[in-house]
Amino acid sequence: MDLHSGLPYWIIRNSLLDYFHPLEEDFSTDVAVIGSGITGALMAHELCRAGIECCVIDKRSIATGSSAASTALLQYEIDVPLCRMAAMIGEKNAVTAYRACLQSITDIKKVLEETGVNAGYEQLPSLFYASSPADNKLLKQEYEIREKHKLPVTLLKQKEVREQYHVEVSGNALVNESSAQMDAYRAATGLLAHNMKENGLNVFTHTDIKEYKETPDGCIMTTDKGHKIRCGYIIVAAGFEAGQFLPQEIMELTSTYALISHPVAPEHLWPTHCLIWETADPYLYIRTTDGNRIIIGGEDEKFSAPQRRDSLLRKKTRILEKKFGKLLPDIPFKTEMAWCGTFSTTKDGLPFIGNWPGKERLFFDLGYGGNGITFSMIGAQIICNQLQGIKDERSRVFGYERIGKYW
Numbered sequence: 001m002d003l004h005s006g007l008p009y010w011i012i013r014n015s016l017l018d019y020f021h022p023l024e025e026d027f028s029t030d031v032a033v034i035g036s037g038i039t040g041a042l043m044a045h046e047l048c049r050a051g052i053e054c055c056v057i058d059k060r061s062i063a064t065g066s067s068a069a070s071t072a073l074l075q076y077e078i079d080v081p082l083c084r085m086a087a088m089i090g091e092k093n094a095v096t097a098y099r100a101c102l103q104s105i106t107d108i109k110k111v112l113e114e115t116g117v118n119a120g121y122e123q124l125p126s127l128f129y130a131s132s133p134a135d136n137k138l139l140k141q142e143y144e145i146r147e148k149h150k151l152p153v154t155l156l157k158q159k160e161v162r163e164q165y166h167v168e169v170s171g172n173a174l175v176n177e178s179s180a181q182m183d184a185y186r187a188a189t190g191l192l193a194h195n196m197k198e199n200g201l202n203v204f205t206h207t208d209i210k211e212y213k214e215t216p217d218g219c220i221m222t223t224d225k226g227h228k229i230r231c232g233y234i235i236v237a238a239g240f241e242a243g244q245f246l247p248q249e250i251m252e253l254t255s256t257y258a259l260i261s262h263p264v265a266p267e268h269l270w271p272t273h274c275l276i277w278e279t280a281d282p283y284l285y286i287r288t289t290d291g292n293r294i295i296i297g298g299e300d301e302k303f304s305a306p307q308r309r310d311s312l313l314r315k316k317t318r319i320l321e322k323k324f325g326k327l328l329p330d331i332p333f334k335t336e337m338a339w340c341g342t343f344s345t346t347k348d349g350l351p352f353i354g355n356w357p358g359k360e361r362l363f364f365d366l367g368y369g370g371n372g373i374t375f376s377m378i379g380a381q382i383i384c385n386q387l388q389g390i391k392d393e394r395s396r397v398f399g400y401e402r403i404g405k406y407w
């Protein structure tokens with residue numbers, strides 16, 4: 001599947017890695033991770049840290065799947081508001097999911113700091129505005145439940161948003177100071193390079209895993225060239241192409257669009273450079289980069305085929321530019337480039353992390369939804385804990401068991 005089209009900004013900014021290392025013979029390891037995107041990179045890092053022998057396999061060049069197209073806003077706020085998620089999966093589970101996301105933003109920072117990977121990580125406030133005055137009611141409910149559970153949140157009136165952030169909203173907004181942004185391509189490539197150098201991690205690129213089977217004492221995967229990888233456990237971090245390994249379809253593919261501006265004079269940007277997003281579904285979202293560019297994303301729609309997704313890029317770009325102009329009319333904005341991607345959503349907005357019931361040696365680390373990257377961090381920790389026999393409370397919320405309950 002074409003995961004994105006057009007060249008995403010991050011590949012141009014950082015350049016494409018020339019690392020080419022296909023698997024040319026049979027190979028054995030304790031744990032094999034399929035996928036070298038941000039999920040596979042964080043997973044491999046956690047395993048290396050825990051002293052677990054592992055390798056990473058990818059059919060493409062390193063991290064050139066969805067992670068290269070990602071706009072990489074890091075938020076504890078999930079696509080499904082907490083008040084709605086609580087009604088769907090119970091308040092306790094929903095709060096666990098929100099708290100896990102909050103913690104993962106700091107954990108990603110820690111991982112980047114301890115490995116010395118400069119991935120443009122920046123902690124910033126986030127502004128979540130009501131797309132219309134009618135959504136003020138939802139924001140109030142959302143504010144109350146987050147306050148009740150001591151999640152960082154402030155409710156601002158329309159006038160305060162305009163005065164403090166210069167954003168032309170028509171309703172109220174929720175603000176928190178606990179969000180961040182980064183460059184997911186740089187984070188993934190940097191983490192893999194770090195662990196190859198420091199921990200002898202093997203990364204095999206241009207190696208397509210065609211099939212796997214469980215044996216009584218492990219697993220065997222077969223590559224496109226017919227080589228076998230024998231391992232104790234497989235972790236599928238294959239992003240939105242993981243369907244080939246899943247016993248049942250659990251996700252819905254979505255097409256999404258993003259564009260980046262020419263650099264903007266810093267005095268023209270909005271105060272605090274906060275992340276901006278809204279209550280509408282699909283939502284518009286906006287961030288800056290460390291080079292004072294503006295990224296706008298959104299205009300999601302149900303994915304049918306890459307050709308249809310790509311044919312809409314020009315139209316979607318114009319719509320995103322127009323929406324930005326209404327919200328921040330004083331900013332001189334000129335699009336430098338645009339791209340589209342495919343991502344995936346689940347019914348409850350949560351990822352799938354853990355074993356498929358009955359498949360004890362096959363783990364999935366699938367960070368579906370608009371918070372894919374924060375979910376990747378959580379998934380890496382949960383699976384690493386599970387492999388070491390450490391109980392992790394979060395697995396109850398993100399595991400496959402929930403499919404039977406309300407799916």
Ligand SMILES: Cc1cc2nc3c(=O)[nH]c(=O)nc-3n(C[C@H](O)[C@H](O)[C@H](O)COP(=O)(O)OP(=O)(O)OC[C@H]3O[C@@H](n4cnc5c(N)ncnc54)[C@H](O)[C@@H]3O)c2cc1C
Nearest residue numbers: 035037038039059065066067070073209239341371372373
């Ligand atoms: C435009 C866009 C904007 C986004 N914005 C945000 C955002 O603001 N915040 C956020 O948190 N998330 C965002 N996301 C989602 C986020 O980017 C993804 O959740 C994340 O990048 C997924 O990472 P991954 O490593 O799981 O997948 P990928 O980066 O796609 O990596 C999976 C890898 O697996 C490999 N693979 C697949 N099948 C096989 C196989 N059979 N054999 C070998 N290798 C295989 C692929 O080649 C690929 O490189 C966005 C996504 C898009 C497209």
